[in-house]
């Protein structure tokens with residue numbers, strides 16, 4: 001990544017909450033770029049993630065809304081039962097297209113559209129999970145010149161998703177959760 | 191920013207579809223239309239959007255297949271049961287005050303939302319006085335809606351949703367099972383008019399008491415959303431109701447002043463007239 005980063009996207013599945021709790025809460029309220037998160041949650045359950053993380057994070061946490069601009073200082077969670085996408089102008093879109101990898105929201109859908117919108121000014125992070133969602137999306141980010149980070153499968157609660165991401169992006173940085181947190185801090189120091 | 195070759199090709203393709211076939215996808219939310227076009231290109235075996243465009247302009251037989259990529263037919267009966275519960279508990283009492291009723295399901299897809307409403311009206315004793323207009327731009331979807339046949343494996347979810355919507359009957363009263371399919375009672379569509387209508391290019395309907403348009407506007411850009419919402423405003427009777435999808439809202443719309451919140455959490459609005 002050569003350009004100043006404009007956004008971070010994160011995908012996580014089984015084990016997501018514990019992992020995200022090590023990465024997000026201590027980020028400062030002034031964190032200058034938006035963080036967009038897709039977590040696989042059962043479709044008919046109300047999305048409790050926002051409440052949970054809003055209580056624990058210094059950053060503002062909200063559910064992503066249709067057509068709102070992605071702003072710094074904010075963590076956006078994809079609503080359950082909708083895909084989250086990024087438009088060329090950095091605004092957010094939702095769609096009720098078919099599930100991808102049996103998931104809606106799907107990580108691939110967010111990552112591919114974000115790669116298209118932000119190109120090399122984007123960092124993508126794949127955390128714990130028991131499926132393969134995110135592998136293709138992370139690859140799209142790499143192909144657009146962005147940065148790819150994968151939670152170390154050796155310490156991930158569920159290694160399958162990190163392993164799949166590493167298989168499709170062999171050059172991705174492989175980091176433990178604490179290092180991912182520090183990486184996010186360094187990312188915006190430049 | 192200068193668009194990539196692919197983005198230019200997509201613009202040209204959408205322009206071609208509009209000029210030649212009069213389907214206007216030019217102002218649909220771009221990220222999602224691009225995703226679906228990429229899928230279409232790969233699955234239909236084209237090496238580029240330009241190649242696809244050439245074929246499309248010379249072979250109209252290709253259009254219906256492509257439309258099935260460009261429009262999204264994902265739905266279920268009584269999707270978001272709390273929406274239907276709110277219609278039942280809050281809107282129906284108002285509808286009962288009219289001797290005759292007109293309802294419009296805009297973007298009805300394969301008919302799941304339409305049959306949900308038709309069943310709800312029956313349960314509430316309003317079916318005899320109500321006409322329902324069910325519209326979509328996708329001819330295959332309209333045909334499926336008119337047929338009212340769904341795979342049996344969806345019925346469990348539909349039934350569960352129906353119950354949560356405050357059902358006064360059992361969903362199984364309305365269909366018969368047949369070779370893995372649920373065939374819905376044709377009496378449900380006795381007073382339904384199906385028609386091809388685009389919220390982007392077509393005109394108003396008259397004097398509706400309730401318009402239900404769910405998960406259609408999210409596919410539009412702001413400008414198109416405003417056009418569609420303006421169309422709804424004009425198509426509604428005074429104090430008529432408009433129901434949107436659970437993640438759609440009028441909050442940022444240029445047309446917001448024409449409506450007031452009726453059941454805010456369920457995105458049900460009421461036409462407001464500034465007089």
Ligand SMILES: C[S@@+](CC[C@H](N)C(=O)[O-])C[C@H]1O[C@@H](n2cnc3c(N)ncnc32)[C@H](O)[C@@H]1O
Nearest residue numbers: 261265297299326327328388389390404405406
């Ligand atoms: C995701 S489905 C929504 C189905 C249903 N209303 C629901 O909420 O479950 C979107 C529908 O909108 C239709 N649609 C797309 N563009 C439209 C337009 N310009 N005018 C009318 N319908 C349109 C599509 O063909 C599709 O059937």
